[in-house]
Amino acid sequence: MDRVAVLGEARSTLDTVASVFECQGVETVRVEYCADTSVTLPNKPYLLVILCLAKAEGEDLRARPRLLNASPDTPIVLALPPPSLEMALQAIRLGAFDLLILPTTMETVKDLLVRARVIRQERVLRRLTAVSQLSRWFAHEVRNPLTGILTSAQLSIEGSASSDPARRFLKIIVEEGNRLEQFLKRLTEVGRASRGPVVPVDLNGVAERALARVVPQMMVQDIRLQRRFDSQLPEVRIDVARVELAISRMIAIATEAMPTGGVLTITTRHRPEEEVIELEVTDTALVVGLEREQQLFDSCMSAMLHGAGAGLAFVLQTFAADGGELSLRVHDQGCSTLVRLPRNGCEDDADGPHSHC
Incomplete structure (x- = not known):
């Protein structure tokens, strides 16, 4: 979900800046300035934090270093009148992602949002890579002693009499060991x-x-299916097997969120002006949309691997490999998972399975 927090002291400036982002379809939260974003902002993932300064003076900026460092995983943008070069450099040193010079334009904001989305997606993929490396190391370290335990238990079963009461416990060891494997x-x-x-x-x-x-x-769960396929959809270049599995996971996440029934809508669209093809899965689960968003975009690795987060991380990885992107939309009627793919996709080259556009 593209959600932006706009912070500042002047309400008129907050409204002016927020309205520019709202014109881009971004959810905005207006917050009158205070010293700590962890206290000020609701517990939601934000794409950007926009800090509106009343004047372009170095003293005004130096009074806010705690704010610039309060949200290390969310890019912070300073919205201010034309600053001096010295103040611009100082803002970068204090951790500002960018400067939004007021009055701003729609094109400037659009470019800012695109860069922020790329950074957020790359952060999720880096975390997934780190989790993958740690998981393989852990599995390797556990598998070696586990193999020894299973082999010893199996040999003990084969060498014991059928009436030996210990056989039942040895079989439990084998069954649980196989489950762990x-x-x-x-x-x-x-x-x-x-x-x-x-x-x-x-x-x-x-x-x-x-x-x-x-x-x-879906029939068992009393979920009604709606297909809204674009009949004029052009072909797209993808890894078919992985994309089919990723779409299956998108649908599974949506159905699991509606255990007592609901409506699942799957939509495809062609946006020729952007040379993009979209696929969107929408559910009517009213209480888990924000949780999915937090699991995917939270800075904690364990959050990403919890529940739907692991599935969404796989979906993001799959479509990113084909040059695409993923976003979540939490709305009053439920939640949507939207993926966008470039019309021409990625070329299949010799760089291996981890190559990207």
């Missing part, structure tokens, strides 16, 4: 990007195949 296997798959061939394909057909896997479960 399956867990370790899943753990090593976290964050792995085994990218396959990239080919032109109809995204509507890929979405239909993904839906076929979950329609029976």
Whole structure:
């Protein structure tokens, strides 16, 4: 969700800056200035924090270093009248992401939002890579002694009499050890990007195949399905197998959020002016949208791997490999997961499975 917090002392300036972002479809929160964003701002992930300064003076900026450092994972932009070069450099030293010179333009704000989205997406992917490396190391360290335990238990079962009461406990050891082995296997798959061939394909057909896997479960849960496919959708270049799995996870996350029924809508769109193809999965779960957003964009790794967060991280990784992006939209009727893919996709080259556009 593109959510921006606009902080400042003058209400008129707050409203002016916030209205520019709202024209770009961004949710804004207006907050009259105080010293600590951790106290001021609601507990929601923010794409940007905009700090409005009444005047472009160095003294005014030096009084706010705590604010500039209060939200290290959220880029902070200073909105101010034309500053001096000295003040601009000072703002960068204090940690400002950018300067928004007032009065600003729609194009400037649009460019700022695009750069902030890229940074947020790259941060999630870096965390996923770190989690993947840690998971593989952990699985390797546990698997070696686990193999020894399972082998010893199995040999003890084979060497014992059928009437030996210890056999029952040895079988429990083997069963639980095998279950742990399956867990370790899943753990090593976290964050792995085994990218396959990239080919032109109809995204509507890929979405239909993904839906076929979950329609029976949707019927059990009394979830009504709505298809809104663009019949004029051009082909897009993607890794078909991974994208189909990613769409399946998007649908599964939505259905799991509606255990007592609801409406799931899957939509495809072609935006020729942007040379982009969109796929959106929308549910009517009223209470978990913000939780999904926090799990994906929270700076804590454990949050990203909790519940829907791990699935969304995989979805983001999959579409990013094909040059796309992912965003969440939390609204009054539920939550939407939107992915956007470039019309021509990525070229399938020899750089390996981790290559990107």
